Amino acid sequence: MTEPLNKDQVQTLLDDSPYIGFMNLEVVSMDLDKDEIVIKMPMRPEFERRIGTGQYHGGAIAALIDIAGDYALVMKVGGGVPTINFRVDFLRPGTNTSLTATATTRRLGRSVAVVDIDVHDDQGKLCAVGRGTYSPNVG
Amino acid sequence: MTEPLNKDQVQTLLDDSPYIGFMNLEVVSMDLDKDEIVIKMPMRPEFERRIGTGQYHGGAIAALIDIAGDYALVMKVGGGVPTINFRVDFLRPGTNTSLTATATTRRLGRSVAVVDIDVHDDQGKLCAVGRGTYSPNVG
Amino acid sequence: MTEPLNKDQVQTLLDDSPYIGFMNLEVVSMDLDKDEIVIKMPMRPEFERRIGTGQYHGGAIAALIDIAGDYALVMKVGGGVPTINFRVDFLRPGTNTSLTATATTRRLGRSVAVVDIDVHDDQGKLCAVGRGTYSPNVG
């Protein structure tokens, strides 16, 4: 375990991953005291579920959830944190020009961490919720 | 509910989705009696977790799981089947040139269906398992 | 769908179930506007994990989570609501003289509802979190 990261460092880590970089994820805010990170995913043509729907495919939403949950921990422990498992519940279609994931750590133990992730559209509607378990291997 | 689909019809549905089409998913086999569909996801640069690892990002694996589980039902009921929720457990890094998802329906009820999805790499190693609940709205 | 229930009606429904009645669950509070119900589970000898630990077995905690999540919906829709599936994450041992589940509905759709459940011990420590999907069949 190293030091917590600042917002620029987290953004650089996101951009350096080919998969995440392609998703164009943007760190909106980070709050180490509240254990919360907010990450935005702008729409791009490759995310659309069906042509003309303007709706994100659930796979893109699931990936956003996994990543946001992971980085709620990465920003704290300063390094890579493997996902053990996660669950996604889809509540409403994710339409509009961007989706925003708010990830909050519920428990950061030595070997297991649990993070909740809410995904809202740009109208503020809750589109999906996620819950992930990660392996922080904290010192 | 319409008729079950054949392999070409399922492949066309996959290709017609911008999101799935970008993933280059290929229907390897379908067995309506065994309630099983096998879908392959070849590696592409945008799927890599970190440059030089050759490993799929978990987000791509999760999306593959959601889609394979969904199409185990789509091929039966002949139309779109929304995902209610799904869970992914990551067992080993998914490396190599392709991953293959085998999705098997455990229960197809009138309003809820449950599908299990196993993901193997091209060496036959089990990399991830998924379980999804879908809303078939049958009959 | 009938009318929302009051606290006495919910308590009676709990007591009338042989399984729930044995668990001695008590409705602490209900808030229809906040979509929240709080249910307490006092320790009893049959709940202990191992003799002398004073810790609840995870099975009892899982059952509490399922029931609390269910009744967050039952109090709204006025009748039985089958569980589709649920997930439990254990964060800390549940010791002490009682556990309290706070269940909050995240989404009440026509055919699917999602509820989050937090379980605290009587020191206020978060012991477990649950997330359930239910089938409300709302008019």
Place this chain on the structure above:
Amino acid sequence: MTEPLNKDQVQTLLDDSPYIGFMNLEVVSMDLDKDEIVIKMPMRPEFERRIGTGQYHGGAIAALIDIAGDYALVMKVGGGVPTINFRVDFLRPGTNTSLTATATTRRLGRSVAVVDIDVHDDQGKLCAVGRGTYSPNVG
């Protein structure tokens, strides 16, 4: 990690837990090579969902799933294995005189193990499926 356990040792561990002992669980069979354990739960009045239904409450089924998944690992590693999280999907009402859980380990890693659990009634109908993640702390 100690030695694998035999069937009598596993049965004794089950009986020694106040919670599991109350459930009257019985080890039907164990197969260390197939990583499989089968555990039976006879009906008892305290398990009934509603008087006169003859149906198990989902909480009892969830507890059975957690325990069966756990003991698929306990029999291998010879000691206690904490549950990290688990998921239960209910497929059909569990009626009749007993339910039987078949738990199969999908992956036993050093720090995380994943187990699948199928629950059948005494007519052989699949009533529920579970998937659990456990912390074996092997070696």
